[in-house]
Amino acid sequence: MMVSQSGSGLDYTRVVTLNHTAAFLVESVIQKDFTEEDLIDLLVEKYDVARDVAAKDVQALVGTLLKEGLVEKQE
Numbered sequence: 001m002m003v004s005q006s007g008s009g010l011d012y013t014r015v016v017t018l019n020h021t022a023a024f025l026v027e028s029v030i031q032k033d034f035t036e037e038d039l040i041d042l043l044v045e046k047y048d049v050a051r052d053v054a055a056k057d058v059q060a061l062v063g064t065l066l067k068e069g070l071v072e073k074q075e
Contacts, residue, residue, distance in 0.1 A: 016068050021047070022061050033074070036062055 018026060024046065025039050036058050043054035065071040 016064060016070065021057070025058070025061065026065075 021043070025042055028042050029038065036055075039058040039062070040051060040054045043049055043057065044051055047054075062071070066073060
């Protein structure tokens with residue numbers, strides 16, 4: 001579970017529940033800069049899934065995290 005920070009406190013109305021795989025990815029890159037490719041690599045290495053399947057899953061996860069303000073996209 002991840003809770004969005006709003007201003008100076010936590011916003012408990014904005015909670016994102018993560019499945020085991022998503023939690024693994026988030027925990028693997030917490031407090032680090034990362035790319036979608038990094039997350040795809042982690043999925044492929046740990047779960048031996050096809051790269052295109054991993055890419056779709058990562059895109060969905062990153063989309064959710066961006067939408068909820070839990071990560072920021074850097075240019």
